[in-house]
Amino acid sequence: MEINKLIKLGVDRIKGRPYGNPILEATLLLGKVLNVDKVYIYIHGDEEVPDFIAEKYLEMIDRRKEGYPVQYIINEKEFMGLDFYVEEGVLIPRPDTEILVEYVLDYIDRVHGNEDIDVLDIGVGSGAIGISIAYYRKNANVCGVDISDKALKVSNINKERFNLNNVTLIKSNLFENIDRNKKFHIIASNPPYIPKDDIEALQEEVRDYEPRTALEGGLDGLDFYRRIIPESKHHLHEKGLLIFEIGYNQNNNVRDMMEREGFINIETLKDLQGLDRVVLGIKG
Template identity: 60%
Template sequence: MEINQLLKTGVDMIKNREYGNPVLEATMVLESLLNVNRIYIYTHGKEKVDKAVEDEFLKIMEKRATGYPIQYILKEKEFMGLNFYIEEGVLIPRPDTEILVEYILKYIDTNYGNREVKLLDLGFGSGAIVLSIAHYKRQVQAFGVDNSDIALKVANINMNKFKLENVKLYRGDLFSGIDEKFHIIVSNPPYIPSEEIKNLQKEVRDFEPVAALDGGEDGLDFYRKIIPQSRKYLKDNGLLIFEIGWDQGKAVSNILLQEDFNNIKILKDLQGLDRVVLGIK
């Protein structure tokens, strides 16, 4: 089958996915299988595709048609200008999380310049947050804790891929095994209320790790755990910063307030919805 014909077949197989981009996704898969770039795909449409590649492409399109995330198929996701390795078992990085990372990068510039900064990421997943910060701010001594073996494996792959020597990753539960104090503690914890999991889009609900999504009855379980404990591990004037759900700004701010945090702020995403909340010890 020719490239153009194969692409059309693939697009037809996945065109009914509600949250997909069938033309782009089919093209990306074929690029990966042929190990060529997009320009090649567009300029060699009449070229015949090897039968083994054709069969593998159609098999992948069948899998994508079930809702299986394209990022798990390609095993990659761009985040903060870095190409992260991704596999099933870790949360797929979202563009909204870049708001959190960008704030931290600016905060380091403003408050610390080129001085050493100690940062802790609780629940690092693929490593998107902690590794992006460590990559762009080499003076940061970054630590990460996650209770998932898959997360530890994936984040270590990314750490090695980006050649980062200023990061230490551990398997553990929140602050377990931590005996240092940090200038910044960051977390993108599970924050979806348990009852809302079933209403998420299929790609998320059926294939991404529920443990990375489910924040308990009202979605706030992990904020209630992390915020009180964090005071022990933050330096004076240390920053505690979270990603939050679209309507959780006030609730998480109130928990920070109850635990005597100051300068509490809520940052909005591009849609004007709550996305990040922060406070200073």
């Protein structure tokens, strides 16, 4: 069958789903089995696809139809202009998280210039935050920690993929396995922040296939901020930056916690939808 026809067939099968972008998803899936990019699919619509490849593609389409995230099928998610490897068991990086990374890149330039600095990413997952910072700022020595073996496997794959020697990945329950005397210039985290009772209401793609350990932040979603904020003071240099991604309605709570722990110059950044998405402050 031809590329155009396969795309149409795929779109027809998955277009009833409540979330997603059927044309883009069908294009990504066909691109994956043909080992070509999106543009190739767009401009080679008449090209004939061998049956065994078409079958593989349609199997993937059926998997997607069941709600399985397309990024886990193709093992890839673009973040900060980089193609991250992802697989089931690790959170798929979200575009909103780029706001945090962009702030940190700009902050490094403004405050540290080219001087060598230490950055900690708590809950590194695929490496979206820490690996992007290490990729774009070679003077940043990034330590990424995660409690999940799968996250460490995937972040190590991405460290290799982008050929980085300024990244260290450690299995750790928050700060537990970090040297007690180690200090960082920046601590960044996108911790699990969904309240326990809100998990069931999430879209199927997230609820059924993304890891709970990456999502759930306790009864009110704030457990990780409660644990990280007080301890981060010990691991930050004087005037160090603490920066979090937050849930859209957690701004006041997280700001209060940071104020109570003596952080200053606290700021909130909004996402593209105008929702509170990032809170940051300086160790006072």
